[in-house]
Amino acid sequence: MEPVLHEYESGITCIDTMLVQTGRAACYLLVQDGHAAFIDTGSAHTVPFLLKTLELKNIPLEAVEYVIPTHVHLDHAGGAGLLMDSLPNARLVIHPRGAPHMIDPSRLVMGATEVYGESGFKEHFGEVRAVDERRVMVTADNSDLNLAARTLVFLHTPGHANHHFCIYDRASDGIFAGDTFGLSYKELDDENGAFIMPTTTPVQFDPDAWQESLTRLLDHHPRHMYLTHFGRVSEVRRLAQELRQDIESYADMARQHMHSRDRKAKIHASLTDYLRKRLSERKTTEEVDRLTDFLAYDLQLNTAGLEVWLQRLQRRPA
8 A cells, every 4th residue: 555645835744544544643754865854654554655665755764863752642753663773874853751761661551441442542542662761862842953954943842742843844834843832624624724633532621721832833933834633734823822722611611510419421511512503603514524534533632631621630639
């Protein structure tokens, strides 16, 4: 099977990871003066597509200098170890909080297995290999990394995950945002532009930190955001405003159900109603029904993340 590629200017290729189906998750290949880097890797199932992309572009394996997961959730970093095994000169660039989980991924595997079940884990992610510690490079906040003449700036951006960074790419005036700038599937686009929503996947949702992270990204005045879910978006100011409102609304909905019986079900119902209301502002009733079904998996993950956040709030001392 050939990789599904979307080509952008400035030497950027978006590669579909084929997670669940096409158009749900991506990673990126950057090429500069014969030097290359991957940003996010998808799962082990994605690695053949990444290697095939290099072959199609006549890029030697030895030319890949960096593999850069934005954070260690397995749809972003699950294939990193397997990919590194094929790239003799590459170093894994990772947030300091994420590095231990790349060197020893056992806790990642255990946590994801609890969420997806053993068979679901294998179906989604396959094998998760450790990365040799000697090849791991941690990045300080606001640090620079050069890919040939191209400068990448690393910004630590908690909110979705404490081990998340985003990468400002001066060459494209864009930011590789991982999950910090939410998800925007192309199926949701229409004449009104892109549609965006947060992804509050367990277990480290923090609405206040997320708002601060968005401010940091916007301070760079990027022309584009390169999302893992999915592809490039360019209406940055409008989408940021909508994403901020959603994050605030998600937190408010969760708090309203903090002491409710069956609160997880009630959070899910509130999120679904909120999504349908947003979609109805630009879609027909039939389209709202279809897209609500399309987003069912994300609604489940968002509900689970908000439930974990409430548990954390309840454990805090008064």
